[in-house]
Amino acid sequence: xxxxxxxxxxxxxxxxxxxxxxxxxxxxxxxxxxxxxxxxxxxxxxxxxxxxxxxxxxxxxxxxxxxxxxxxxxxxxxxxxxxxxxxxxxxxxxxxxxxxxxxxxxxxxxxxxxxxxxxxxxxxxxxxxxxxxxxxxxxxxxxxxxxxxxxxxxxxxxxxxxxxxxxxxxxxxxxxxxxxxxxxxxxxxxxxxxxxxxxxxxxxxxxxxxxxxxxxxxx
Numbered sequence: 001x002x003x004x005x006x007x008x009x010x011x012x013x014x015x016x017x018x019x020x021x022x023x024x025x026x027x028x029x030x031x032x033x034x035x036x037x038x039x040x041x042x043x044x045x046x047x048x049x050x051x052x053x054x055x056x057x058x059x060x061x062x063x064x065x066x067x068x069x070x071x072x073x074x075x076x077x078x079x080x081x082x083x084x085x086x087x088x089x090x091x092x093x094x095x096x097x098x099x100x101x102x103x104x105x106x107x108x109x110x111x112x113x114x115x116x117x118x119x120x121x122x123x124x125x126x127x128x129x130x131x132x133x134x135x136x137x138x139x140x141x142x143x144x145x146x147x148x149x150x151x152x153x154x155x156x157x158x159x160x161x162x163x164x165x166x167x168x169x170x171x172x173x174x175x176x177x178x179x180x181x182x183x184x185x186x187x188x189x190x191x192x193x194x195x196x197x198x199x200x201x202x203x204x205x206x207x208x209x210x211x212x213x214x215x216x217x218x219x
Contacts, residue, residue, distance in 0.1 A: 001048070002055040002065065010177060011209070013098060015059065016069040019048040019086045025075040026102055027133035030155055030185040033070055042071060044082040052089050061094040074101035075134075083110060090116075100152070102135040104144040119150040124159040125167050131157070131187065142171045154179030154211065156195065158188040165201040176202050179211035192218055 005013040022042035024031060067073065067090065073083060090097050090113050100119040101107065107118055120141040127137045135141075142151070151173040168176060178199065181187050190198075195217055202208045210218075 001051040013066045014063045016066045020073045024071045025077040056093045064096040066098045074106040124157040125164040152177045155181035158190045175207045
């Protein structure tokens with residue numbers, strides 16, 4: 001069903017919707033779903049398709065819906081037809097849609113509703129293999145984003161300042177969201193001074209949104 005957005009979600013998102021559920025194939029060590037014990041095998045929940053129709057009648061259009069907020073719907077192992085069935089429902093309702101993936105190459109394999117936005121996570125310019133699991137390296141994600149895109153730096157991990165700014169600038173994001181680790185995962189985190197310098201550098205070419213959980217690192 002459509003769930004109203006709450007907690008540490010993007011400020012512009014009104015609802016989330018998940019047809020693909022279970023353990024994300026990327027298997028990042030810090031995934032918040034692991035803390036909730038969501039380790040069932042990945043699956044496609046067809047009930048969500050009928051419930052989407054019901055909820056659109058309830059909430060109407062003009063919502064901003066994050067499709068696939070709990071499991072990366074565009075991970076390589078997700079069947080093509082699951083994504084097609086989900087997008088088919090999106091085309092039928094006149095909302096804004098938000099799609100986020102650490103495998104943004106796959107965005108190019110599908111057609112999306114006109115009012116769609118795209119996002120990828122770039123926690124750092126470095127590749128921490130033990131933390132990032134089966135994800136593509138950050139520079140590969142950055143170069144694969146289509147138009148109308150966002151970048152999320154969450155959870156921010158220690159980075160090389162100049163390389164990080166160049167990497168994000170090449171993606172031409174309309175907005176960059178920066179957040180910290182809220183799960184006490186013991187990640188390698190940058191200093192306050194480094195984060196401030198990153199924000200100043202990004203502000204020269206895009207909008208920077210500091211998520212509320214970043215306050216811990218800026219004290």
